[in-house]
Amino acid sequence: MINIAAFIDITNGQLSSKSQxxxxxxxxxxxxxxxxxxxxxxxxxxxxxxxxxEIENSSLTVFDGLSEAGLFTSDQIKSINNQLILVxxxxxxxxxxxxxxxxxxxxxxxxxxxxxxxxxKLDLSESNILVKQSIFSGKxxxxxxxxxxxxxxxxxxxxxxxxxxxxxxxxxxxxDIHSNPAYSILELKKNESGLNLxxxxxxxxxxxxxxxxxxWNIIEELANKLGAATAxxxxxxxxxxxxxxxxxxxxxxxxxxxxxxxxxxxxxxxHLAGVNSSKTIxxxxxxxxxxxxxxxxxxxxxxxxxxxxxxxxxx
Numbered sequence: 001m002i003n004i005a006a007f008i009d010i011t012n013g014q015l016s017s018k019s020q021x022x023x024x025x026x027x028x029x030x031x032x033x034x035x036x037x038x039x040x041x042x043x044x045x046x047x048x049x050x051x052x053x054e055i056e057n058s059s060l061t062v063f064d065g066l067s068e069a070g071l072f073t074s075d076q077i078k079s080i081n082n083q084l085i086l087v088x089x090x091x092x093x094x095x096x097x098x099x100x101x102x103x104x105x106x107x108x109x110x111x112x113x114x115x116x117x118x119x120x121k122l123d124l125s126e127s128n129i130l131v132k133q134s135i136f137s138g139k140x141x142x143x144x145x146x147x148x149x150x151x152x153x154x155x156x157x158x159x160x161x162x163x164x165x166x167x168x169x170x171x172x173x174x175x176d177i178h179s180n181p182a183y184s185i186l187e188l189k190k191n192e193s194g195l196n197l198x199x200x201x202x203x204x205x206x207x208x209x210x211x212x213x214x215x216w217n218i219i220e221e222l223a224n225k226l227g228a229a230t231a232x233x234x235x236x237x238x239x240x241x242x243x244x245x246x247x248x249x250x251x252x253x254x255x256x257x258x259x260x261x262x263x264x265x266x267x268x269x270x271h272l273a274g275v276n277s278s279k280t281i282x283x284x285x286x287x288x289x290x291x292x293x294x295x296x297x298x299x300x301x302x303x304x305x306x307x308x309x310x311x312x313x314x315x
Contacts, residue, residue: 157256209264267292
């Protein structure tokens with residue numbers, strides 16, 4: 001039998017759009033493979049109940065005790081792993097994030113099942129899963145034929161469709177995993193404004209072509225008009241023009257929005273590694289030889305300070 005565990009995100013009592021994709025995958029598993037039995041959903045937010053797509057023979061467990069910084073102690077990871085083993089888990093699903101990055105590798109070792117990261121597409125049969133995986137920072141794709149007994153960590157751009165079925169309210173069981181960490185948090189800075197960059201469908205990014213941090217108002221205005229998050233290149237965050245939480249690239253956040261608009265960014269390979277999973281890339285740059293144009297779906301050769309105000313007039 002196949003017992004599934006899925007790590008879902010619940011914010012203010014609402015299931016995230018990514019977690020809805022996970023539940024769609026689980027429903028597809030149940031349709032295709034008659035061996036799928038129990039479904040155990042796990043979250044880290046305190047809640048009374050949440051409304052989710054209807055899945056037969058499912059339960060929700062909340063792990064209470066995660067630090068504000070999202071860091072686990074070794075004892076907490078052991079407690080989480082033991083709970084998944086206790087319910088007989090042999091198939092684990094979740095989107096790649098700071099939480100699953102801490103949990104999945106040890107689960108793979110403990111359960112003796114493969115861990116596949118950056119999954120971007122699935123095709124299902126009765127006995128196997130055909131997985132497409134993004135590798136080499138998005139520069140290539142790998143196709144793997146896997147058993148259902150696997151750990152799948154999904155790329156942020158993974159899209160399995162839209163749910164149109166019944167929704168049900170589900171009450172969680174809470175498991176306390178409070179622990180005395182060997183570290184202390186001296187300071188925790190939260191980004192109080194703007195959209196979550198990792199979850200945004202639209203992102204407007206800018207680089208040193210903006211010339212000065214005081215010029216970022218046109219980027220923020222464009223983002224507000226589009227309902228987008230703002231991002232920046234590494235050089236911009238390194239000189240503290242923008243917060244490091246906005247840095248996208250090989251050593252920053254990797255994003256996969258529906259559209260990424262790059263303003264005044266040349267397109268160094270390190271930046272491309274963070275944005276090349278975007279469905280549509282629009283580049284605005286006054287240098288027609290800028291490397292970014294080779295990877296753009298749409299390119300505008302011109303001064304950011306001329307082009308962006310024109311866009312704002314027409315939005």
